[in-house]
Amino acid sequence: MTVINRRTILQGAVAGAAMLPAAALRAAPAPAPVRAGGVAGDEAYWAEIAAQYDVTDAVIQLENGNWGMMSRPVLAAYQQMVAKVNRDSSFYARRGMGTDMVAVQDRLAGFLGVERDEIVLTRNATEALKALIGGYNRIRPGQAALYADLDYDSMQASLESAMTRRGARTIRIALPEPATWQNVIDAYAQAFEAHPEIKLVLLTHISHRTGLKIPVREIAALARVRGIDVIVDAAHSLGQVDFEIAGLGADFVGLNLHKWMGAPLGVGAAYIRKGRVSAIDPDIADENPGSGSIRSRVHTGTVDYAASLTLPAALDFQARIGAPAREARLRALRDRWVGQLRDLPGIQVLTPDDPRMHGGITSFRLAGRTSEAGNRALAATLLDRFGIFTVHRTGLASGACVRVTPTLFNSMADVDALADALRQIATAGT
Numbered sequence: 001m002t003v004i005n006r007r008t009i010l011q012g013a014v015a016g017a018a019m020l021p022a023a024a025l026r027a028a029p030a031p032a033p034v035r036a037g038g039v040a041g042d043e044a045y046w047a048e049i050a051a052q053y054d055v056t057d058a059v060i061q062l063e064n065g066n067w068g069m070m071s072r073p074v075l076a077a078y079q080q081m082v083a084k085v086n087r088d089s090s091f092y093a094r095r096g097m098g099t100d101m102v103a104v105q106d107r108l109a110g111f112l113g114v115e116r117d118e119i120v121l122t123r124n125a126t127e128a129l130k131a132l133i134g135g136y137n138r139i140r141p142g143q144a145a146l147y148a149d150l151d152y153d154s155m156q157a158s159l160e161s162a163m164t165r166r167g168a169r170t171i172r173i174a175l176p177e178p179a180t181w182q183n184v185i186d187a188y189a190q191a192f193e194a195h196p197e198i199k200l201v202l203l204t205h206i207s208h209r210t211g212l213k214i215p216v217r218e219i220a221a222l223a224r225v226r227g228i229d230v231i232v233d234a235a236h237s238l239g240q241v242d243f244e245i246a247g248l249g250a251d252f253v254g255l256n257l258h259k260w261m262g263a264p265l266g267v268g269a270a271y272i273r274k275g276r277v278s279a280i281d282p283d284i285a286d287e288n289p290g291s292g293s294i295r296s297r298v299h300t301g302t303v304d305y306a307a308s309l310t311l312p313a314a315l316d317f318q319a320r321i322g323a324p325a326r327e328a329r330l331r332a333l334r335d336r337w338v339g340q341l342r343d344l345p346g347i348q349v350l351t352p353d354d355p356r357m358h359g360g361i362t363s364f365r366l367a368g369r370t371s372e373a374g375n376r377a378l379a380a381t382l383l384d385r386f387g388i389f390t391v392h393r394t395g396l397a398s399g400a401c402v403r404v405t406p407t408l409f410n411s412m413a414d415v416d417a418l419a420d421a422l423r424q425i426a427t428a429g430t
């Protein structure tokens with residue numbers, strides 16, 4: 001018989017507080033999706049996946065680009081982790097948690113196929129990209145950094161202020177519309193050619209405005225021969241499309257785990273290719289700036305440790321579906337509604353159909369309706385009349401649009417409802 005007294009409780013607490021069992025960092029506690037993999041159009045399979053998400057039934061949720069919902073198993077793991085971190089507090093933090101956090105980072109490195117010293121956890125892609133853009137120190141007064149209209153607003157702002165501080169300037173281009181594989185490459189090539197002072201380029205792998213996926217590898221290759229460094233904003237691509245960090249051909253990448261990987265809010269990462277860490281200044285708060293470690297490039301202070309510690313559960317959940325199946329499903333949902341509307345007079349789908357140039361996100365507008373107010377009103381009509389939730393986006397050189405972002409819990413019926421609604425709207429011209 002086990003006698004429960006203060007001593008045994010304490011022993012239990014010590015064992016529990018010291019470190020997470022290795023399995024907690026390896027496997028999600030709740031059941032896996034019923035079957036592994038699954039073809040994109042297998043509604044029964046995807047209904048099993050969807051059943052693992054608690055989704056609002058107030059709307060048809062086609063705005064999943066803001067952040068990604070945690071599946072129920074991941075949410076359960078997170079809740080357990082919140083309870084543990086709260087209960088064991090600094091007793092855990094000062095003893096086992098450091099080792100557990102290293103295990104999480106190692107797990108992420110393995111998942112991404114990079115070395116452990118090439119990746120550091122951040123709270124989000126913004127924090128990662130700010131560290132990379134703000135810390136980039138290979139730029140000299142008189143040199144320039146290039147970005148495009150589709151890049152994320154706060155990354156544009158980061159480049160502007162970082163270049164000002166370094167006595168350099170920015171050059172902005174508008175990506176061609178309609179975009180093609182070649183004309184996007186040409187747009188960057190022409191800018192490189194016209195401005196030999198360019199030393200740094202920001203490339204957004206998948207645009208949050210239109211879902212345009214650009215040929216990062218090809219553009220990075222052009223940059224490399226000119227000695228131009230590349231920072232990739234992969235906030236929207238990790239988990240939406242199947243790619244390898246090394247395949248991007250860039251030395252610096254900012255990532256989100258809380259969008260398409262379904263980790264708790266507050267988990268992102270920065271990648272710096274081995275040998276390039278000195279091109280990024282240490283964080284100004286770092287006490288050991290000479291360490292040469294990627295970890296000295298991001299200094300966050302106290303964070304939601306439970307969120308980071310839940311990352312393995314999120315990776316497990318997504319790994320059971322698999323990146324190719326996930327990408328195929330997102331594309332199938334996208335192609336289904338776009339296929340019904342592409343040739344409809346009155347609807348302008350902005351994102352090309354070339355499969356190399358999109359994932360699951362696609363944006364559209366009513367032909368000629370480019371104002372912010374007009375597209376805000378269109379999203380409101382979709383919501384108020386049809387119960388479909390989307391979002392308007394601005395910042396494209398060509399004007400505003402409405403973005404549609406399906407995710408793993410959406411059904412073909414959801415995107416069919418969108419296509420039906422847009423047919424009615426386009427026909428009525430409202």
Ligand SMILES: Cc1ncc(COP(=O)(O)O)c(C=O)c1O
Pocket residue numbers: 065066124125126127151152155204206207208233235236256
């Ligand atoms: C292209 C892009 N970059 C960066 C970010 C910033 O991500 P976060 O707000 O998670 O830091 C976003 C967010 O939507 C984005 O779409």
